[in-house]
Amino acid sequence: GDSVTQMEGPVTLSEEAFLTINCTYTATGYPSLFWYVQYPGEGLQLLLKATKADDKGSNKGFEATYRKETTSFHLEKGSVQVSDSAVYFCALGGNQFYFGTGTSLTVIP
Amino acid sequence: SQTIHQWPATLVQPVGSPLSLECTVEGTSNPNLYWYRQAAGRGLQLLFYSVGIGQISSEVPQNLSASRPQDRQFILSSKKLLLSDSGFYLCAWSLGGSGFYNEQFFGPGTRLTVL
Numbered sequence: 001g002d003s004v005t006q007m008e009g010p011v012t013l014s015e016e017a018f019l020t021i022n023c024t025y026t027a028t029g030y031p032s033l034f035w036y037v038q039y040p041g042e043g044l045q046l047l048l049k050a051t052k053a054d055d056k057g058s059n060k061g062f063e064a065t066y067r068k069e070t071t072s073f074h075l076e077k078g079s080v081q082v083s084d085s086a087v088y089f090c091a092l093g094g095n096q097f098y099f100g101t102g103t104s105l106t107v108i109p
Numbered sequence: 110s111q112t113i114h115q116w117p118a119t120l121v122q123p124v125g126s127p128l129s130l131e132c133t134v135e136g137t138s139n140p141n142l143y144w145y146r147q148a149a150g151r152g153l154q155l156l157f158y159s160v161g162i163g164q165i166s167s168e169v170p171q172n173l174s175a176s177r178p179q180d181r182q183f184i185l186s187s188k189k190l191l192l193s194d195s196g197f198y199l200c201a202w203s204l205g206g207s208g209f210y211n212e213q214f215f216g217p218g219t220r221l222t223v224l
Binding site (some may be wrong): 031034041042043044045046049051089094099102 | 115143151152153155199201203208209210211212213214215216217218220
């Protein structure tokens with residue numbers, strides 16, 4: 001069946017460092033792919049999405065490209081800020097909706 | 110624009126007591142609706158989803174139940190809470206009619222503590 005595998009955390013970075021959070025998927029069809037962010041004590045917010053191969057989703061300096069050849073949707077940001085500290089979830093939408101296990105990011109000044 | 114409401118925001122209940130959590134969506138019609146649970150420091154567990162009034166699919170056997178009495182209302186219930194029911198409960202919606210390809214939008218969540 002379909003599934004999402006996400007990089008284990010926690011991840012700790014210094015401010016202005018480069019961020020990559022890996023996400024790979026398994027799917028029988030052509031799913032949509034998403035990244036969500038969850039700040040402490042809050043619900044999940046959609047960060048970005050891509051609906052077909054080679055699409056790049058972007059928002060707030062974060063980017064992810066839908067790579068069908070490597071079945072990946074890695075999240076990247078060139079320069080993280082303290083305010084980016086949160087838990088990030090990769091997700092796949094198709095015949096069902098699947099979330100990764102989440103990656104906790106802490107950015108230190 | 111669409112908004113999603115959940116209440117209460119926090120709840121402390123004794124073991125064996127009943128539970129009712131409510132979720133409502135505004136600004137859309139015939140949405141898909143979802144209930145998730147998130148245990149401390151863990152990922153999301155899908156509990157129930159609904160594609161229409163009175164249509165409930167259960168993903169995990171447990172002592173919880175869900176109902177959808179109106180198009181944009183989704184209720185999570187229990188007759189007798191267990192300690193293991195503690196967690197952060199999230200309601201979400203997505204556009205209906207096209208499987209699960211659309212993004213889900215989440216409410217603010219309910220923090221439930223069972224003592």
